[in-house]
Each structure stands twice: as C-alpha cells, then as structure tokens.
Amino acid sequence: MSDTRIAIVTGASRGIGKAISIRLAKEGRHIALVSRSAGPLAEVKHAIESAGGKASVFATDVADNKAFAEAIEKIASDLGRIDILVNNAGITKDGLILRMSDDDWNAVVQTNLTSCFVAIRAAARHMMRGKFGRIINISSTSGVVGNAGQANYAAAKAGLIGLSKTVARELGGKNITCNVVAPGFIETDMTAGLPPEIKERIQQMMAIKRLGVSEDIAAAVAYLTADDAGYVTGQTLCIDGGMTMC
Ligand code: NDP
Numbered sequence: 001m002s003d004t005r006i007a008i009v010t011g012a013s014r015g016i017g018k019a020i021s022i023r024l025a026k027e028g029r030h031i032a033l034v035s036r037s038a039g040p041l042a043e044v045k046h047a048i049e050s051a052g053g054k055a056s057v058f059a060t061d062v063a064d065n066k067a068f069a070e071a072i073e074k075i076a077s078d079l080g081r082i083d084i085l086v087n088n089a090g091i092t093k094d095g096l097i098l099r100m101s102d103d104d105w106n107a108v109v110q111t112n113l114t115s116c117f118v119a120i121r122a123a124a125r126h127m128m129r130g131k132f133g134r135i136i137n138i139s140s141t142s143g144v145v146g147n148a149g150q151a152n153y154a155a156a157k158a159g160l161i162g163l164s165k166t167v168a169r170e171l172g173g174k175n176i177t178c179n180v181v182a183p184g185f186i187e188t189d190m191t192a193g194l195p196p197e198i199k200e201r202i203q204q205m206m207a208i209k210r211l212g213v214s215e216d217i218a219a220a221v222a223y224l225t226a227d228d229a230g231y232v233t234g235q236t237l238c239i240d241g242g243m244t245m246c
Helices: 015-026 040-052 065-081 103-129 143-146 151-174 196-204 214-226
Strands: 006-010 030-034 054-057 084-087 134-140 176-183 238-239
Touching: 006 015, 006 103, 015 030, 015 040, 015 054, 015 084, 015 214, 030 040, 030 065, 040 054, 040 134, 040 238, 054 143, 054 151, 065 103, 084 103, 103 134, 103 151, 134 143, 134 151, 143 151, 143 176, 143 238, 151 176, 176 214
Parallel strands: 006 030, 006 084, 030 054, 084 134, 134 176, 176 238
Antiparallel strands: none
C-alpha cells in the first residue's frame, strides 16, 4: 500500500472545496473529489494533475445517505484507505423563520449536517484501521453567532460543532482528530449574489478590511490535517478576518 495519504473533500467542484483540494494535493495528498457534478470535478482533477498532484473523481450526492456511504466505501476500496475527511459541501436556502418551509429546513439540515454524520461514520472505520485520521467539518460563523434569515443554515452549522466535539472525544484515543473550520464571508458562488453595498458593509465589520478568499480557508485545513497537528482536536477555528473574534 502507498504511503500517500488519501483525503476526501466534498463540494470539491468549485469555491472553497476546490481550493482545499488543490492545497491538500500540493501537500502531497491524493484527493478523492466529491460533488454532484462530474464535469467540474474532472476539471479540478486535471488542474491538480497538471501541477504534479494526484486526484480521483467520485461524483455523488452527499444528501443521499445510502449513495454517499457507498461512495465512501468505493473510495476506500479504489484508493486503499481513508486518512483525511473534509466535509465541505453545503447549500443555503435562506428565509426568515416565520416564512421558512419544512422543505427548506430539511434540505439544508440534510446536506449541511446529516451528510457529515454519514461520512464520519463510514470513514472513521477506515481511519481506525489505519490508526490515523483527520476530520474537518466546514461550519460557518453563522453557526457560532447566528444570522437573521438563516435559521436552517445556522442550526446545521452549529450542529456540526457539537458533532465534531463528540467525534473528537470518541475517537481521540485512536489517533483521529476532528475539528471545525468556520469561515466568515468568503467570495465564492455562494456569496456572489449579494449586492455590492452589502458586501461593502460586511467588509467594514472586519478587522482585516477585505473579504475572504477560498485559499484563506484552504490554508487552515492544510494545517489541521497535517500529520503533526495530532494534538489539536475538538476546536472551532473561525476564519473571518476578525469579524466575530469568536
Ligand atoms: P459553493 O456554493 O461555491 O460550492 C458548494 C459546493 O458544495 C459545490 O462544490 C457543490 O457541488 C457542493 N454541493 C452542494 N450540494 C451538494 C450535494 N448535495 N452533494 C454533493 N455536493 C454538493 O459554496 P462555498 O464554496 O462558498 O462553500 C463551501 C462550504 O463553506 C459550505 O459548507 C458553506 O456553507 C461554507 N461556508 C461558506 C461561506 C462563504 O462565505 N462562501 C461562509 C461560511 C461557510 P455540486 O453543485 O457540483 O454538487
């Protein structure tokens, strides 16, 4: 079996997940690229391989528990092991609580929280076998301090923090760490629709007077998934330009 560490990154087709995939590949990891769209994932794989890295595409809907658990087993059998899991795939369906539908609540909780539980349960077995694991759940500052119009999203993202602390306690003795990275405002497709004046207002709330970029998040994930980050677990690292300082 190769010594190369195998890293699953969900939501790898664009935005933060793409940047994390490219960064971890630069750190020498073989990336299992997961999202629903095979075409964009193939482009990310090409970018990684052109730079001398390793990546494989596993197009899957993380909101489908059965399909996602099966995909994780396929990654383990195709690539030989699972060392790193980055649960990054996420969606928003914003609305004020009085008008939020059950469907919008359930869709966001399923994709942003339940999928992470499914992935951790499946991947942890392989990490235990390899006596090594690094799990990162991508939350949000909305999950730490709340955000009007995001009851579903903030609840799911806060749930990730409790999930991660519990996994950290359950699996710490097996050399498996579990941490949360909570981005603030990062320029991606998810935030592209916001009017410029709102972006300007958000920027003024930050100690560092710029919006975040995906690479800011990727750098934190690279640190927390490193072999020598094994004494850091159960933590939530807010990367938000000093917006919340939480
Ligand atoms: P994008 O909307 O740019 O990308 C979302 C990614 O998730 C895509 O790769 C998409 O792939 C994937 N995805 C969504 N639903 C599914 C699904 N059901 N199955 C598989 N993949 C799915 O978002 P960002 O890059 O901005 O966000 C990444 C993470 O960071 C999310 O968890 C988000 O909540 C979090 N975050 C982002 C912030 C920001 O300011 N941008 C702030 C705080 C947190 P595809 O469509 O190909 O399936």
